Amino acid sequence: MRFDIITVLPDLLQSPFAHSILQRAQTKGIAEIVVHSLRDYSTNKQRSVDDYPYGGGSGMVMSIEPFALCIEALKSERVYDEVIFMTPDGTTLNQTIANELSGKGNVIILCGHYKGIDQRIRDIYVTREISIGDYVLSGGELPAAVLVDAIVRLIPGVLNDETSALSDSFQGGLLDAPVYTRPADWRGHQIPDILLSGHEQKISDWRHEQAVERTRRLRPDMLED
Ligand code: ADE
Numbered sequence: 035m036r037f038d039i040i041t042v043l044p045d046l047l048q049s050p051f052a053h054s055i056l057q058r059a060q061t062k063g064i065a066e067i068v069v070h071s072l073r074d075y076s077t078n079k080q081r082s083v084d085d086y087p088y089g090g091g092s093g094m095v096m097s098i099e100p101f102a103l104c105i106e107a108l109k110s111e112r113v114y115d116e117v118i119f120m121t122p123d124g125t126t127l128n129q130t131i132a133n134e135l136s137g138k139g140n141v142i143i144l145c146g147h148y149k150g151i152d153q154r155i156r157d158i159y160v161t162r163e164i165s166i167g168d169y170v171l172s173g174g175e176l177p178a179a180v181l182v183d184a185i186v187r188l189i190p191g192v193l194n195d196e197t198s199a200l201s202d203s204f205q206g207g208l209l210d211a212p213v214y215t216r217p218a219d220w221r222g223h224q225i226p227d228i229l230l231s232g233h234e235q236k237i238s239d240w241r242h243e244q245a246v247e248r249t250r251r252l253r254p255d256m257l258e259d
Pocket of ligand 1: 121122164168169170174
């Protein structure tokens with residue numbers, strides 16, 4: 035799966051993809067993440083990518099031309115399944131959306147800034163608008179990194195058995211059961227006896243009960259359906 039991320043702050047997106055699972059996915063050739071600087075597609079000497087809003091008002095609006103040129107250059111190279119715009123007024127990201135997107139081929143992700151982007155970019159090019167939550171960040175870069183991380187770890191072959199996404203919180207409609215590692219007794223704080231029993235079925239039942247109890251206590255909304 036290939037991600038082309040278009041941003042005015044490409045430096046901000048150098049580090050998030052250079053570690054751990056996301057790095058491994060790229061080394062294995064399962065995911066390709068390419069960051070494009072929107073300013074490279076500016077049509078003026080100042081390399082500006084924004085302008086004053088029609089009708090007045092505060093803040094600058096990102097112009098259509100640089101986004102259009104970048105998207106069209108990418109589309110002339112390969113076919114894209116989605117052009118996603120990261121915005122607080124999009125659909126809130128959840129595990130179902132991440133699962134669905136992990137089955138796609140190539141996607142373009144647009145990061146907004148300032149007051150927003152010219153509505154015509156959304157009308158003409160964008161196929162999906164995604165928010166990472168009901169709060170406003172300074173730009174779409176961190177949300178884009180969150181989205182890519184949530185998707186990439188679900189692509190088959192990225193995680194091994196030990197780190198399998200199948201046991202992630204949310205994946206089975208429940209939060210995860212608590213986990214423990216050595217020592218079994220830390221300053222008098224013991225781990226649950228059942229985990230030392232060696233009884234696989236009982237441990238599995240206990241984990242399920244814990245997951246249900248935790249979900250009921252912390253996220254009762256997840257059990258409503
Ligand atoms: N850009 C700014 N805030 C955002 C959010 N919460 N989700 C997605 N994109 C954003």
